[in-house]
Every structure is written in C-alpha cells, then in structure tokens.
Amino acid sequence: MKKILLTLLLLTACSTSIAQEKAREVFLTTIEYPPYVDSNQIDNGYVAHIVKRSFAEENIDVTILFRPWARGLKGTINGTFTGVFPTFKTKERLKDLLYSDIIDYNILTYIARSEDQGKIERLNGDIKSLRLGLVNGYANTAAIDNNDNLTKDFALDDVNNINKLCRNRVDLIVIDLYVFKSLYKKGRFKDCPKIKPILQPLAYKPFYLTFNKNDEHAKEYREKFNRGLEKVKKQMDRIKKNYQLD
Incomplete structure (x- = not known):
C-alpha cells in the first residue's frame, strides 16, 4: 500500500512539473x-x-x-x-x-513632396508654418510631441499619412525611413507626386x-x-x- 501511495505521489509531482513547464x-x-x-x-x-x-x-x-x-x-x-x-x-x-x-x-525622418523641398529647407528647421502629418498614438520626438505651436494632422497609420502628403493635405510627414522605403517600393502610391526624405534624420530610436x-x-x-x-x-x-x- 505504501508503495502504491509513493508511486501516486511521484506521478503527481511529475505531472505538476510537466504542467509548469508547458508553454x-x-x-x-x-x-x-x-x-x-x-x-x-x-x-x-x-x-x-x-x-x-x-x-x-x-x-x-x-x-x-x-x-x-x-x-x-x-x-x-x-x-x-x-x-x-x-x-x-x-x-x-x-x-x-x-x-x-x-x-x-529605427530612423525617424521627414518626408515631403520633391517640389516643396527647397522651400522647406530654407525654413532651417522652423516648420511652424507647415502642416505636419503624424500617426495617431505614435511617439515621435519630444520636440515634436511636446510642441503645441506646430500644426499637426493625425492619420490612422503610415499609409494614410503618406496618402495625405500625396494629396497635399499636409506639407510634411514623420515616418521611419525604412517603413517609407518599403511602402513606396510596393507601388501603393502610383498617382502620388514624387516624395522623398528631406533634412537630416530626426532621431535614431x-x-x-x-x-x-x-x-x-x-x-x-x-x-x-x-x-x-x-x-x-x-x-x-x-x-x-x-x-x-x-
């Protein structure tokens, strides 16, 4: 009887251990x-x-x-x-x-329409007069997120943000450089004017x-x-x- 009880206890202990290890x-x-x-x-x-x-x-x-x-x-x-x-x-x-x-x-950067590049670069980083496209809920840089003097337009996601830039609803967007290249390479913005990264990268985050x-x-x-x-x-x-x- 004692052997049976000991065997049951050992089996129970093993089962518990296996259950704990189960993914x-x-x-x-x-x-x-x-x-x-x-x-x-x-x-x-x-x-x-x-x-x-x-x-x-x-x-x-x-x-x-x-x-x-x-x-x-x-x-x-x-x-x-x-x-x-x-x-x-x-x-x-x-x-x-x-x-x-x-x-x-990742590498955060600004993207703009090529035709606006010269005008934006002449602002020397002062973008208060521009409509800035951001994605709702994203963390960008403190200089952007904590600046109430900027005109910010929030999109649902990066694709929506790029589309707004293409349609001249914003002047400038913030996006990860490789996300932009990946989305643009897929040809999802065929009717869009030429857009490109401008200025220096905002941050390596x-x-x-x-x-x-x-x-x-x-x-x-x-x-x-x-x-x-x-x-x-x-x-x-x-x-x-x-x-x-x-």
Whole structure:
C-alpha cells in the first residue's frame, strides 16, 4: 500500500512539473509596419519573427494580432493584450508599461513632396508654418510631441499619412525611413507626386516589446523574453539578411 501511495505521489509531482513547464501563450498586438512588421511576410516580418523566436526559446507560444496602433496600445494598457510592439519609450508610457530590452533601432525622418523641398529647407528647421502629418498614438520626438505651436494632422497609420502628403493635405510627414522605403517600393502610391526624405534624420530610436504593468505575469514574461532575445540577437545579422535588411 505504501508503495502504491509513493508511486501516486511521484506521478503527481511529475505531472505538476510537466504542467509548469508547458508553454504558456501570450497575446501580442502590433501594426503593419513594414519592413519591421508585415503580415504579408514570413512570420509577419523580421521583428515579429524575433519576438516569436525569443519567446520560443523560453517555451512560450505567441499569438500576434494586428490592430491600429492607438487601439493596440490602449488594449495592452487595459489588459486586453499581454503586450504590444514595436514600442518607443516615453515618460507617459512608462507609467503603464514594462519595457523589454532593446529589440532594434529605427530612423525617424521627414518626408515631403520633391517640389516643396527647397522651400522647406530654407525654413532651417522652423516648420511652424507647415502642416505636419503624424500617426495617431505614435511617439515621435519630444520636440515634436511636446510642441503645441506646430500644426499637426493625425492619420490612422503610415499609409494614410503618406496618402495625405500625396494629396497635399499636409506639407510634411514623420515616418521611419525604412517603413517609407518599403511602402513606396510596393507601388501603393502610383498617382502620388514624387516624395522623398528631406533634412537630416530626426532621431535614431530604439524600440521594444512592452507589457501591461498590471498583469501579474508581466515581470516573468519580460524576464523570459529578454533571456530569449539575448540568444536570438546572436543570429540577428543572419535574420536580417534572410529578410533582405542587411
């Protein structure tokens, strides 16, 4: 009888251990942000691939849901989603979100119609007289986001923002350089006048995966993601090459 009880106890302990090791699933939200995140690419683009691989290293499954940025960010803060990426760091967001280690960097730049380039460059950076196109919910630079003297027009996403520039509804937009090149290369703006990057890059900004601070598992998820990310970063050059980003 004692042997039977001991066997049952051992089986129970093993089952508990296996259950604890079983992969959890996290629900992350993101946006169409090619070439970083792209629902038409393998694994939804290279940043989404890195996020999945990093969690896979820690035996955690990932479901990625595409939402407009502002909605996905709000959904993460209120607990609808486990996390959101790629996220820039701001003081406001630090109140509600836990940030992972840096995943990668992007290059924020101005884009304008070629015909307006000379006029804008002669302003020497003083763009108060221009209509500036931004994406709702994006963090740009403090000089832009905290400046109430600028005339800002907010778009749903980067494609909508570029379309506004094409249709002369704004004079200038802020966008990541590689996002612009990727979208423009796809030929989605055939009827658009020629548009191009102008002035110097605004910023080289790191981006992260962020978690709902009030989720009881948030610190655990961040720790495991960071641990997996450290391993995946050793293969970053190869991953970028596979996605033609080297």
